[in-house]
Amino acid sequence: MSWFESLILGLVQGLTEFLPISSSAHLRLTAAFAGWEDPGAAFTAITQIGTETAVLIYFRKDISRIISAWFRSLRDRSMRSDHDAQLGWLVIVGSLPIGILGVTLKDHIEGPFRDLRLIATTLVVMGVVLGIADRLAARRAAAETSGGRHRSVAPGKTLKDLGVRDGLIYGLCQAMALVPGVSRSGATISGGLFMGYTREAAARYSFLLAIPAVLASGLFELTEVGEGHVSWGPTIFATVIAFGVGYAVIAWFMKFISTRSFMPFVIYRILLGLLLFALVAAGVLSPHAGESAG
Template identity: 75%
Template sequence: MSWFESFVLGFVQGLTEFLPVSSSAHLRLASAFAGWPDAGAAFTAITQIGTEAAVIIYFRKDIARIVSAWFRSLTDRSLRADHDARMGWLVIVGTIPIGVLGILLKDQIDTSFRDLRVIACTLIGMGLVLGAADRLAARDESGGRHRAGRELRSLEELTVRDGLVYGLCQALALVPGVSRSGATISGGLLMGYTREAAARYSFLLAIPAVLASGVFELKDAAGSGGTPWGPTLLATVVAFAVGYAVIAWFMRFISSRSFMPFVVYRILLGVALFVLVGTGVLSPDAGPAGG
């Protein structure tokens, strides 16, 4: 991998990680369209450490409160009803599905899930789900209530069941094209949470999963000796810088804007990908794994 490739891929990672368009799909497609070797799932996981570092800094006050309250609640039972302490437990609960499935499906994540036809399907499929969730959220917000007649929900109302549902939605993002933020935000909107609450929990929930995945891949990459560490580090730093700017913009965007531009983009990109593969312009495994 050249320094130029790593810079471009790091920029793509930072730009798309927090938007509901799938960063792993865009890294895969950037390599395929440019004729570069597929950077692979390991490169994606390692560069995501950079974007999660941006999340940690952006939400540092929230994270500090949650971690502090969670640790104190381990010895002080009276604190276990505290919202921040509960949030710590709920992030752990929500991380379980992706941890289990990530281990069970590791071979598929590195191989068959990266087929461009699979990515085209997930881009379109999750785009339709996101569109339905966005329409429902817009209708609920216009009336100020959830479809069942209840007020729209905040994170203070998050339950263990809902945390697991969020976690299962996040686990779908093991397949490139789904989008971690797109799946979890859609799940939150469909359960009646506000846009801001769904996005905030989505970002917090991603931290342990992404960091654990990145560390796991770092260990394997160090053992294999085939990872270009200089370019990979550059891509991680670029992903951090771009990702931080995107978080700040996206949190402002969701407070008043629809997700429909992302829905349209996902569907058009998925259709275009099907056409390119179907006409032979791109091979389903374009850009086989390489250096």
């Protein structure tokens, strides 16, 4: 991998990791469109350490409070009813599905799941799912502010309403992102919206939930660097680029969803997926473009 490739792929990782459009799919597609070799699941996982470092810094106050409360709850039973302590446990519980499935499906993640036809399918299908979830959230918000005409409509849930059941559902949604094209944030945010959470709450928990899974995955894949065409220098460079760009994207995205819907991302996903289907069908792109023979 050249330094120029790592620069572009680092930019793509940073731009797409937190948006509901799938960073792993975009890294795969960028390489395929440019005629480069597929950077692979290991490169993707390691560069995500950069974007998750941006999460750690952006949400540092929340994370520090949650970790502190969680450790205190181990010694003090009275702390176990504290919201932050409970949130710490729920992040752990929600991380179990992706941890178990990530190890179980490792060979598929690095092989068959990177087929461009599968990526096109997940882009379109999850785009539709996100669109439906966003519509439900918009109707719920409109009902809450309609002057009392819909008193039976429950207000949008916040993270204080999060329990073990919802935490596990969030975790299962996150695990779907092991397939490129699904999108970690897209799947977890959609799941949150379907469960009745506000856009802000769903996005915030999506970012918090990703921290242990992404950091563990990146550290697990460190041994893969140096094998094949991906080397340490370009990988570290791409990770640093992803961190800087990712931090800016988080700040923008959290402001965006406070007043806007996810429909621009829904439309983008569906159009990109259909374009990818057309290019593969026309023979312009091979379903396995860029994959190494080994």
